[in-house]
Amino acid sequence: MKRTLNLITVAVLLAAPAAAQMKTLNGAGATFPYPIYSKWFDEYHKVKPDLQINYQSIGSGGGIRQITERTVDFGATDGPMSNQQQFKVDGKILHIPTVLGAVVPAYNLKGVENLKLSGSVLADIFLGKITRWTDPAIAKLNEGAALPDAPITVVHRSDGSGTTYCWVDYLSKVSSEWKKNVGVATAVNWPVGLGGKGNEGVTGLVKQTPNALGYVELIYAKQNDIAYASVQNKAGKFVKASIESVTAAAAGAVMPKDYRVSITDAAGETAYPISTFTWLLIYEKNSSDKGPVLKDFLRWMLKDGQAMTGALGYASLPGSVNAMVAKTIEAIK
Amino acid sequence: MSAERTGDRLFRAATAGFAGIILLAAAALAWQLARESAATWKTFGPAFLWTSTWDPVNEVFGALPFLYGTAISSFLALLIAVPLGVGAAVFLTELAPQRLADSLMFAVELLAAVPSVILGLMGIFILVPAMRALGSPYGVGMLTAGLILSFMILPYITTITREVLLTVPRPLKEAMYALGATRWEVVRGVSLPFARSGIVGAVFLSLGRALGETMAVTMVIGNTPKMSASLFDPGYSMAAVIANELAEAASDAHLSALVAIGLTLMAVTVVVNGAARLMLDHLGARG
16 A cells, blocks of 8 residues: 555656646647648657647638637747737737648549640639630630530638638739739639638538539649649649749749748749748747747757658648748748 | 515526526627628628529629528428318327237337438438439429428327317317217317417428528529429529538629528518417417
């Protein structure tokens, strides 16, 4: 009996300091990088067992709101914060790019395997100006393909999303009419089409509806085996989204100091035009117990973390960007 | 003063407090919704309720397509579920053998316990392709949403109607039979009129549920803020737009407009329930 008690006392004494040192970081934001983030936080927990990082994938808008109100230690977003949003922040928030992703035009056409589309055609389809698959503009890009003489069922996201942001950001770069009439945001006033909730909702509608055209994240299209079109890039080449073509788009971008850059419609022969960075949002000045921990994690993310991206379908940061970010994070306190 | 009377008083005060909490919660909810949506009401005024542009980019908001979608899908659901539910309840109480009635009731109650997201999945995988086969261009749309909602409220209507029908006094029915009335005449002449107020209550309770249903509707309504005359066309509902856009509503104006929709939805529900109460009182006074 006494021995058991002693053992318990020893156990408690041993456990107490460990429990006291256990630290947590809380983050919230984008859903698009959630798979890689949860992998990173999991792996980092193995490296630093006394640190637990919690991440809620509530969406980019929620992430921006929560970091602005400082209810979380870091935020995450797929679309950079606007000047107006930054103006509301008490302090300085850094955009730290982490990985890259792409959005692809997913389609459901029987017997058409390598659909080719251009930016202006995509914009006209989503504006409701091109309504049939046999439209001369589509036929010209796909000579010899058995395009059905049927209306195009357009599918878009019904929920606000970073995926939508990337998609409409591209459309507004290639179509002045889109820019003027619809614009860029995580949710827009769609001229035509059905709304599906989440990548899975859009995928479901595209897969089930013959002659449908929608847009989903590259990773999602790959995992679910949906056909997606190649898109004509700025150099005039038709490029299918892949880790390589996304990295090529990032490599061509001129990186501003605050990393708030859009790489849609990027230059470069092999660049996939509907690509995007995704960012972590971190205050430059943090409380003394959080800042160094965040910095340590970011250092690890740039070295070991970047090696894990490929397996999950994300493109890692190009070397030049990685080196630039490595300098930036040293400013975090 | 005896101890017992003090106890009574305490008991009375405590229970009154509990009842008060309910009122307080409802009032706090309305107040909070009104406060958070104040910016929208200030910008658009009551016209928010009858304009139909929903443009988060240019921050122009109007709730009409959502009001329309909620009203039409709920009305469709009632149109389908009320005759079915009342008919099923009549069969279960008046015609079915006891054993069959018991097992059927069990199935009905089971249906009531199915989570709405499961019904939504069933909608996507079974109902939507079926609708497309029937000639709907997309499969998703207003009618599909109405059908899913009718599944959802059918058990309520059936269960409540059955409970009310069971309270119809036996002597009344037996008297009718003694006069040579058929089953149909007894159901029509005695049971249904007697149960009328209960059935109306069941209908309004179901309507309340249909108006507020979110998940299953979002999955099959098509999420397009347009008003269309065809029931095959996609639409949108108030609850669905809140569920869809709240998480990513980055601008304050967008957030405020969504909360304004929430307040409107709450007001609609209060009006519906108030109407139900009035109607029940009216029927009660007559019957």
